[in-house]
Amino acid sequence: MAQQLWLLRHGEAVPHESKPDEERELTPRGERQSDVAGQALAQLGLEFAACYTSPLVRAVGTAALACRALNVEPQERDPVGKGFDAVVVRQLLLEQEEDDARVLVVGHNPSFEQVVYDLTGARVDLKKGGVAGIRLGDGPAELIALLRPKELEAIAAPTERD
Numbered sequence: 513m514a515q516q517l518w519l520l521r522h523g524e525a526v527p528h529e530s531k532p533d534e535e536r537e538l539t540p541r542g543e544r545q546s547d548v549a550g551q552a553l554a555q556l557g558l559e560f561a562a563c564y565t566s567p568l569v570r571a572v573g574t575a576a577l578a579c580r581a582l583n584v585e586p587q588e589r590d591p592v593g594k595g596f597d598a599v600v601v602r603q604l605l606l607e608q609e610e611d612d613a614r615v616l617v618v619g620h621n622p623s624f625e626q627v628v629y630d631l632t633g634a635r636v637d638l639k640k641g642g643v644a645g646i647r648l649g650d651g652p653a654e655l656i657a658l659l660r661p662k663e664l665e666a667i668a669a670p671t672e673r674d
Contacts, residue, residue: 517617517648518614519643552663639660
């Protein structure tokens with residue numbers, strides 16, 4: 513069995529010059545992106561053993577909104593905010609009891625894009641409010657999903673079919 517790492521980049525936040533970086537909260541658009549991401553992941557039938565979030569306000573807000581639809585309680589972890597890398601990923605995955613556990617991590621670029629590259633070799637453009645999914649097993653890690661906010665919105669609110 514393989515574990516899965518799902519990375520959710522925080523939603524749009526207020527501008528850098530408006531307040532100190534640690535205090536930048538989500539904009540209304542960022543709140544919607546965060547809520548939609550959680551709904552879309554739930555719509556896909558994904559269940560998470562844990563959710564870890566950066567302690568920065570915009571990430572905590574994103575995690576809280578996304579996790580409402582996912583039945584998981586976000587936990588703040590300092591290494592998700594500063595120094596997030598493949599080593600931290602492996603530590604978070606080792607905490608899981610199941611060999612096929614899914615873990616959601618809410619945080620920031622450029623570390624998220626670098627982690628995707630370090631684990632899979634894939635170069636990605638992870639938008640604010642976007643999601644990347646990675647399968648980690650005995651062999652090489654595999655990028656299994658890369659979803660932009662527009663795609664998440666389409667998944668969260670599917671159109672009615674005849």
